[in-house]
Amino acid sequence: MSISELTLKSKDEPVRRFEVFIGNGRRREWSDDQKAQIIAESCEPGVTVCSVARRHGLTPQQLFTWRRLARKPLDVLSVPEEAPMFAPAVVVSPEKSEPKKARQASLQRRTSPEAAIELQIDGAMLRIASGTDAATIAAVIQALKAQS
Known part of the structure; x- marks a missing residue:
């Protein structure tokens, strides 16, 4: 099968444009240092987030997300070092319930x-x-x- 057969045009016309995509198609991975530098650059006075994002090949939404995540305190994301403490359980012995039985007996005697x-x-x-x-x-x- 030739390339001309894959196009929607008639077989007599030559292929005028042919695009070849190279690369692995993966997302770019930014290191924490690179993110911090881009975030700091976007926070400078007189600089817009869109211009910084464009300069680094990002979308403004991605840069705004990085900025929001950078504002979160670290202790929210980390696991507490100490295990939670629990109050000890108190077990009531059956002896505590005897006064109730005594009250019921006295009521029965009075009737x-x-x-x-x-x-x-x-x-x-x-x-x-x-x-x-x-x-x-x-x-x-x-x-x-x-x-x-």
Whole structure:
């Protein structure tokens, strides 16, 4: 296959322009010293970032990125030297939960077996047995509220 067959033009016309790309096509790698020098040059008074970027074959965006990264503090990027400290764990023994059980036992002793509801209003204990008339309960509660 000839070069003229690869073009979109007719076979009778000769190839007028032929481009050959040389190089490995890789990105340029800048050393930290080169970056620092270019950044310092772009920070001088009266110099524009675009002109410095053009002079060194960079895009202005790339130079602005370098400048932004140079402003970041180094300790943000580094790993802390000391390992984090943790507070020691405190384990509570089961003995601490016994007062709760004692309180429940004392409450059970105070309740009477025939009382369905117990109300405590201003220090007065009202035990209402199951089957008590609602009107009676309401009258007793009203009387206790009137005394307080």
